[in-house]
Amino acid sequence: xxxxxxxxxxxxxxxxxxxxxxDERRPDVVxxxxxxxxxxxxxxxxxxxxxxxxxxxxLHGEAAWNGVAILSRVGLxxxxxxxGDDAPGFPHPEARAVSATCxxxxxxxxxxxxxxxxxxxxxRYKLAWLAALREQVAAAGSATSVxxxxxxxxxxxxxxxxxxAYVGQTHVTPPERAALAELEALGLHDVVRERWPGERxxxxxxxxxxxxxxxxxxxxxxxxxxxxxxxxVRAAWIDRQARKGKGPSDHAPVIVxxxxxxxxxxxxxxxxxxxxxxRRGAKKLPQAP
DNA sequence: ATGGCTGAGTTGCTCAGA
Numbered sequence: 001x002x003x004x005x006x007x008x009x010x011x012x013x014x015x016x017x018x019x020x021x022x023d024e025r026r027p028d029v030v031x032x033x034x035x036x037x038x039x040x041x042x043x044x045x046x047x048x049x050x051x052x053x054x055x056x057x058x059l060h061g062e063a064a065w066n067g068v069a070i071l072s073r074v075g076l077x078x079x080x081x082x083x084g085d086d087a088p089g090f091p092h093p094e095a096r097a098v099s100a101t102c103x104x105x106x107x108x109x110x111x112x113x114x115x116x117x118x119x120x121x122x123x124r125y126k127l128a129w130l131a132a133l134r135e136q137v138a139a140a141g142s143a144t145s146v147x148x149x150x151x152x153x154x155x156x157x158x159x160x161x162x163x164x165a166y167v168g169q170t171h172v173t174p175p176e177r178a179a180l181a182e183l184e185a186l187g188l189h190d191v192v193r194e195r196w197p198g199e200r201x202x203x204x205x206x207x208x209x210x211x212x213x214x215x216x217x218x219x220x221x222x223x224x225x226x227x228x229x230x231x232x233v234r235a236a237w238i239d240r241q242a243r244k245g246k247g248p249s250d251h252a253p254v255i256v257x258x259x260x261x262x263x264x265x266x267x268x269x270x271x272x273x274x275x276x277x278x279r280r281g282a283k284k285l286p287q288a289p
Numbered sequence: 290a291t292g293g294c295t296g297a298g299t300t301g302c303t304c305a306g307a
Contacts, residue, residue: 009295009296009306010295010296010297012296013295013296034296034306036296036297063297063298064296064297064298065297065305114305114306114307115307116305116306116307152307166307169307170307171307204307206293206294206306206307207293207294207295207306208292208293208294208295209292209293209294210293211293211294218307220307249295250294250295250306250307
């Protein structure tokens with residue numbers, strides 16, 4: 001099963017990049033952020049294109065800002081928009097999280113608040129929002145959960161092109177990193193960093209001043225997988241191709257491939273009748289209920 | 290030189306992003 005997350009920075013503007021990318025990478029589950037569309041506008045724009053590719057869609061959007069979605073062609077159950085009734089919002093509730101169960105995995109697509117500056121109310125909101133996210137993941141059970149999205153925190157200094165350039169800025173402050181560490185302490189693995197220890201791997205590059213072409217970026221889009229999901233990771237990488245060329249988002253997608261679950265929804269793997277085990281009448285394989 | 294792009298609505302400008 002292939003999971004992906006992508007901050008598209010306006011799904012309307014990104015249509016000419018998103019649809020070919022879906023056809024090329026063929027992800028089974030896609031978490032989108034910064035869709036910047038109300039749900040009815042999203043459906044009017046993309047509903048048929050996505051249905052034609054076999055995707056069911058869970059939306060939590062609003063006009064102009066924020067907005068998250070999950071696309072799945074392996075099932076989409078128990079959809080929950082947001083982080084609960086008393087989730088923090090500043091200045092009002094914002095569309096920043098949506099969850100669904102896809103092939104037995106509890107998937108949450110998140111767009112963590114930016115925080116703007118460390119002395120701002122937006123920053124305090126960011127920390128409160130992260131605490132609410134942690135509560136929701138804890139309640140769902142972390143082992144079969146995966147949180148994917150624009151976390152808006154660089155986990156460590158190696159996740160920014162120049163730590164000196166970020167002193168005093170959001171995304172790198174100790175309280176933000178502590179909030180991320182508390183989330184991970186539920187048992188979530190940063191699967192891209194675990195796959196590429198010590199490597200220079202970024203997911204975001206400012207549009208300005210040729211930052212992408214100089215590879216001056218940050219790693220702020222993460223896939224945080226619970227123990228059972230993390231144990232199935234076969235590949236985890238950042239799709240830099242999608243940041244190149246005409247009309248890209250300023251974020252690149254992150255793609256994670258999982259082995260089939262031991263008790264996956266695809267059913268047990270049984271040999272065909274002509275297989276040696278069947279002909280020999282060897283040990284019976286476990287049967288599905 | 291806190292700018293440099295890009296996107297959206299309050300458009301011919303402002304705000305936000307990170």
